[in-house]
Amino acid sequence: MSGKRPGAGADLNPSGAASPALPDAAAGHWVDTLAPPQLRPYLRLARIDRPIGWWLLLLPCWWSAAAAAVAAGRATPDLGHLALFLGGAVAMRGAGSTYNDIVDRKLDAQVARTRGRPLPSGQVGVRQATAFLGLLALIGLVVLLQFNGFAVALGLASLAIVAVYPFMKRITSMPQLVLGLAFAWGGLMGWAAAFGDLAWPALLIYAAAVTWTIAYDTIYAIQDLEDDEVVGIKSSARWFGAHTRLAVGLLFAATVAMLLAALPSIRAGVVGYLGLAGFAAHLAWQVRNIDTSDPRRALMLFRSNRDAGLILFAGLCLDALVRAG
Template sequence: MVQIQARGQTGKVMDAPSGHWVYRLLPPSLWPYAQLARWDRPIGWQLLLWPCLWSAALVASAGAKPGDDIWTVLPSLWHMVLFLIGAIAMRGAGCTLNDLADQDIDDKVARTRSRPLPSGQVSRKQAWVFLGLQCLAGLAVVLQFNWFTVALSFASLVIVAAYPFMKRITDWPQLVLGMAFSWGALVAWSAQTGSLSLSPVLLYIGAILWTIGYDTIYAHQDKEDDALVGVRSTARLFGEKTKLALMLLYGGALMCFAGAFAVAEVPMPALAGLLAAGVHLYRQIVVLDIDNPEQCLRLFRSNNIVGWLIFAGLVLGSLWVVVKPVI
């Protein structure tokens, strides 16, 4: 387990992975900040990144047909690099804001009470400064795009700022998380076109449903502690009906994704990736044991595979249609 210095004492960070590169490369004085931004847990920024990459691939492959230039059906590499940097920066900022808002709650939950703020490794002032630096990095990324996309990106800040407080007032904080985490589906499309249409909106709605599903699985890890401290979640709301809820959420997500593909007129082979993603999501539901926290965490993390399957289907499907006449 990772060891870090806190107020002159060595303590364990319960939910930090062992042996991560963050703790090998960074000096111990920076480890608490890595914890705040969750740099040692990349699944968060990966799940934030996927709607961006899906949308970038969707807009590039829209209407692809035999004879098209191969480079025109591939998503912009420059945009994908920007989305990567932005996802890491804004996920870190969101986690830092969440920890600032939840310091009192984290101190009462076994899995989170050793985090930097409740354990005293970082002061609230230091955390706010770190939050500002991450937001500046995100701003630098956003300013590379057209002004419509800049305005669209700023609009998401209302949702991001509201999310940490939703678990106190609604059983659906995962819905607000989904709205924030899926915003990249709109941003990536507008970054390329300077506008929005039905296709990215359908992709956005589908990504929201997907996010509610996988974060419900994640929330089952803490449901007992959450009940004690009054934190609300879809995990507690659905309870024993979680599998049925996941069938509806994941099924709805796949239908929205298929609709986005159809409206954008992407090549049919792209549906192969969507079908494979559906099989993976169905398996999650079948094997899920909501009373097994370790398995819930594994299944939550496996949604990165869903991201890869859908993205690969869009990219490889377009390439297949374009290069097939040559073959």
């Protein structure tokens, strides 16, 4: 899958060469069709053209907030918190991606899927990217400061994991584990924002989100198997090899098992269990359709995890509404 194919929405980099939409961007996204050409490289740095990233960062926050509502007997999660988590997820996904691209710019230049990104293609310099990172981090901090003190401290603690993640693909065959520890952090945040502390349900949701992240990012890494082997980038997809489908299936099974353990502790009702069943069915469908020789299918399955996560969130929200009524 080439990172330099011509296409709609192309703008010009400083050398005058066409800079098309990236191969894993959402087709026809407004970043590539409507945004001013001078802003497109920054929007791409923040992955605005790939909204699946912030969705996957956001969903554990929403699961945890919905679980807190069920546990507290409220009809709905705190809608203000849900909105803040949305804004924070977009900002911090953008900040994390920009930081990752600064660290990985030389590696990205060697991989077909990523060599068209703004830094390795020369559309943005390191100094400009660093300033943009600071702006996004400031927005994320402003959002975080709207929560209680415990949630603020908890959110800041996640930065240690975010800081080391880009280096993990150089030293471990399971960088997806570190990504999971970072991306799943919202599983703690939703509960902390609601109650000002942590409890077993939040820890189980966090653990479930970690294994879910490892599994879906393993599917995502299938796209880069050939390039990663040549360049020497490590990934769970390379490590699992011929056993990738089995490994993803076991990780998804662990995800469902931990969520199943969390539901009784929040006194979830039938609707909550039905939501989990729908989530589990979606994960099973993904496992059945994994094909390590088909990068396009891998991208489609990876993106489908937004829908899987929304099924679980909807089940928890409906359970809260039914039980409170």
